[in-house]
Amino acid sequence: MIRALGRSALTVVHELGEISLFGLGALRGFVGQRRRLAKLVVAIHEIGVRCFPIVLTVGMFTGLVMGLQLYYTLVQLGAEAALGDAVGLSIVLELGPVLTALMVVGQAGSAMASELGIQRNDEQIDALQTMSIDPKGYLVGPRLVAAVICFPMLTAIFDLIGIFGGYLTGSVLLGVDSGVYWHHVESSITWHDVRGGFIKALVFGIYTISVCAYRGFNTHRKASFPGVRGVSESATRAVVWSSVGVLASDYLITSFLI
């Protein structure tokens, strides 16, 4: 029992190490690539543009529901003026980075894992190697760089639209004075908070995209089944590992930042 625990702990550490090396190798490979900008544009399209609508939608609804929930809690304390602080801080510090990362994992990460898995099964990754093209640098590198660029941007978009959603329910619907709401948003959120949110977004971005790419890329080694089932297993594992990792590392980063 304890041995099993120890073994799974070692597995996790081993996997994390391999994923880090995988990510570093991909970045190093990307540096040696030709036409880097063109590849980066495609990767930003995949991770940024394609995730924009879902981030916008989820951000809006998160803000709306936060405005509603927190208003009814705060009004019991007679402190509905503090709605702006509550909505703004909870979104910028926690919900923005975490939900954005989970949405991107769902939209782009799972697709990336299965695409790479299929490319592995179809020998496209081997084909790149026989053409003297570094497969990691070609397939994974641009996506990692795109993650570094896109995650903070998507998080900022989520934050702003979420705060606006809180304004819609809090002020327009429930009648908190709009000046009070925005004043509280601006005065409560400091640069320290915003920076913390961006640090989280960066860590989540690098982590989730590395995990998803690693899982898909190594479908032949990691999945317990060959073929189609292996690809679906890779995609599932990629999403599970990414999501759990986001929440676990969120706790760690938060305790460092406070």
Added chain:
Amino acid sequence: MEDAFLKIRGLKKHFGDNRVLDGIDLDVARASVTTIIGKSGIGKSVLLKCIANLLAPDAGQIELDGQAIAHSRRKAGEADGVSFSYMFQNNALFDSLTAAENVALPLLEASGLSRSEIREQVNAMLKHLELEQSGGRYPGELSGGMKKRVALARALITKPQVVLFDEPTTGLDPERKFSVFEMIADYREKFGFTALLVSHDIPEVFEISDRVAWLDEGVIKFFGRPEELDADAESALSGFLNKANYGRKASA
């Protein structure tokens, strides 16, 4: 054989307890077509992948044109100016790129050529393979035979000296199979590459083969001209060949 272009000595590869290749010796003459036959799962693809450096062999030597290929440090696809190309069973074309972009890929990503030179070479290659009309289409929009030709174009665009064909005719009807073999023979003459094939299409593949190698139990058990196969009638090889032919007759 003195003039062996590709020389393999004592090549070994195992996966776990399974000794897939257990000391392969093989000599391939320059600009010849050599076909490797054998049961499914016996390690024919593993042998090709070891030669192409997609898999690292456990032991053994591979020499190309008298030069040993150092497996540990060799960059895939290259060895002292002699290049390999690999044609995969399922073509391994990129779905998101057009046929022309697929063909251009190795030049675009791993050569020092300018864009206009690349375009010129790709157009010439597409024309050679009668694909001019299909350059702008995606692999998903092409027929099986056309995909094969695109894959061949991609394999040949780097002017390789050795082309490795991993079951080039799987999933094609008899007519198409024949045209793929014809294509390999024709372009071998046109481009002068050395071809190493893995195929199950016995006896059709013998038409274009200069040499046949039978892989069984991890070693090459027969190596010679296709005509010599029938003479060797009482061996286990003839059993394999008879079954292969029988299966063919039954399905025909």
Added chain:
Amino acid sequence: MNNRKIEFLVGCFVLVGLGAVLYLAIQVGSARFYNSDSYELKARFSSISGVNTGSRIEIAGVRVGTVTEIVLNDDFFAILTLELPNSIQLDDDTIASVKTAGLIGDRYINLSPGGSGLPLEPGDTIVDTESAMDIEGLISRFALGGIDEEEE
């Protein structure tokens, strides 16, 4: 989808994304990338209950700065560090008081500029302060009607 459309969409996304990042950092997060146009004053209070670092400073109801540091000195007084823009010059008889926005709203520092003609230099301490109002005390005195009796 052709390359040109992808490039256009990516361009738009990067513009919107950068805009959002900068807006969030500068407007909402009030990030300062330069620090030269503000100075600091100290203020000594007997009680600053409810005031935090980051609490705002107002003059005549207009927000002019923030509390950047709170320390307790050897005599058990709270020493606040106030950050104010250079454009605001205060005299040494300025009164700093802890005020409350709403009944349970947050606390802020209000400055009432004086007119002594002797300006406060950066780092000087405002000694004329009014500490936090003890709301519980006030309420209980109201509720029990104790104010009048006490004054008698």
